[in-house]
Amino acid sequence: MPSSSRRAAVAGVSSVIALVTLTACGGGSTASTGSAAKLQAAPAAQRLAGVCPKTVVVQTDWDPEAEHGPLYHLVGPGYTVDSDKKRITGPLVIGGKDTGVDIQIRAGGSAIGYQTVPSQMYVDKSITLGTVTTDTAISVSAKQPVTAVAALMKKSPQILMWDPATHPDWKTIADIGRSNAKVVYLNGSTYASLLVAKGLIKKSQLDGSYDGAPARFVSDPSIAQQGFATAEPYVYQHEVSAWKKPVKYQLLADVGYDVYPEALSVRSGDLKSLGPCLKKLVPVLQQSAVDFAAEPSATVKLVSDLATQYNTGWVYSEGTGAFAAKQMVGLGILGNEADGSIGSFDMKRVASTLKTFTPLIEQSGSRIEPGLTAQDLATDEFIDTAIGLK
Template sequence: MRFAVRRLLPVLAVAILAGACAANSAEPGPAASAPPAPAEQNLAGVCPATVVVQMNWFPQAEHGGLYRLLGSGFTVDAERKVVSGPLLAEGGDTGVRLEVRAGGPVTGFQRVSALMATDQSITLGAVATDEAVQEAASLPTLAVFAPMDKSPQMVMWSPEQHPDWQHISDIGRTDTTVVYSSGASYMDYLVHSGQLKQSQVDGSYDGGPARFVAEGGRIAQQGYATNEPYQYQNEITAWHRPVRFELVHDSGYPIYPEALAIRADQADTLAPCLRRLVPILQRSTAAYLREPDTTNAAIVRMVRELNAGYEYSADRAAFAVTQLRELGLANDGRTAVVGDFDPARVTTVLDALRPVLTEQGHPPAADLTADAVVSNAFIDQSIQW
């Protein structure tokens, strides 16, 4: 859903440096080992002994299905910014370990596709559709599972200051400044499509609320529908009132955010693993949306012990789950299958980005198609919401 600085608070860099000196988690979880998973969910000898997943931020509810696979017996390495433990399928030990690496400030905001290209130990990485299209020539990846159907990326504004706005395009009919994190591809699309003007977009957003609050909500700002609406109304004492927003998805930019992808050249090698692992991800994601509380408590603990530099509260995680459900972020209703891709949507993103990237001097290959970017080959169509 980017590339953009995500929820970066001004103290984040300092906190991360301090966290590098911290010890590993003091709460390692239960010592008792889990019973073995059924044979069809046994990943030993089929998947890498440690399945490594590179994320582009710290743990959060949007990826609850992934973190649910760690159960409660995980450990946190505050220095390496890693959460790890036995990979569980419905409480059964699959015979391999899962290591989830934080990203964003931890990795200098490098794109996950770039990290995957340089670190062969990474099995899966969180790569949004637009990133995959942009990097298809030099850093090709293939998404095999979509934790979310829609991106929570949004543009938000104050309903008090701008009561007539309903859509992002309404902002573009004014000269109001829209603050975002430089490098965000969706903003290039919004400008190129005429919904916003180049003269009004400002790429200086640092992830904090200070400017929006200081301006009294007269500006518009990027955000995430799973985060800022709760944060601004409940946690930012200088604001403490609602914001309104439109999803970038609804502007005609329907990416799959942070889909789990492999390096494209690993498709054949990892196929036996993915045939068992992806259905496990599907089931865990659906189960998380039904009963999120235990995993949310684990995510809150992970963020705290990773010394992420900000507090992720149980209430904010619960709000994120509500938004995932009510805004169709988890399931847009087009199919009942958990985690699958609509190739037509990927083609829409490719068509939207092609003129933008061409104008910027690095067009995607003329023969690039959706099936080079996403694959439903490992999705179990019987696993449904």
């Protein structure tokens, strides 16, 4: 879904959650503890100096969160935080060793005026990689073409959720569709049209008035509501004081929303020139995903700390981050593809997604590049198939 709507859910929830402040929220740049001077050099295969930009710039689609964990896991000691521009810059490390270049991770959402990541990539050519979901890549293909080079997540964490006490008979999204309950979602979300087209939800059930706040769900638990498997189940049970009980849900990925969410992408025209860099950088990104999955706690703390320092209204507790990291692995959101590697693409699935979403996106008024193929949208050219979760 568009970056402007990706995380409306928890953004709204955050307004009612109390969070212990981890660091000062003042403006300007803040140096981290630690020093990059003591870092050992990474092995030659992971040395990026001379082939990659001196600073690898990554534009994300939202504020810091655990779904971006493999990216933030690359930030080494001695980093600086610019709380005005909402970005962190530091040595790009893998396995605690210096690759010879820096990484800068920029927040999305309000930090970029809720614009799409591709639009930022085409305005600012210093951006090396952006996190772009497959349906977004299709929708901007005519004017801002991007090609994904590594999958940040294997499948989408997006869900429809409901109150099990009100609806004990609901087990799946199809059960919601057999009722007359309202499905409250953010207007413009592509998945809503998909659910209607597949006959899982009736068009009359759709209510596009979702604003991210928990008040509607709390006051009217007869509805179904959008959310993320990596956040809402924890947040509603532990941090929304007016609820404090479990919710049930089904992943949209289980009913045909088979996009690659927030895939790490480059401007399509830069694919060739960035090739030498990507050949070494993509396996580093893959290994970082493996390392984050194995030990996420330090990165989760950094993510929560950054959310506090950026002070955008986005509240992200360490508890939510720890839950998200565990859910990502447990639900296969972060995991290996069929070839056993992490970060790779099932190109048949990309082709199927293109076929499914093209008419839905065109119906919404977007112009898709004529003749667009799966190979335009994603490539496994730089993937190291030996790197995966064990």
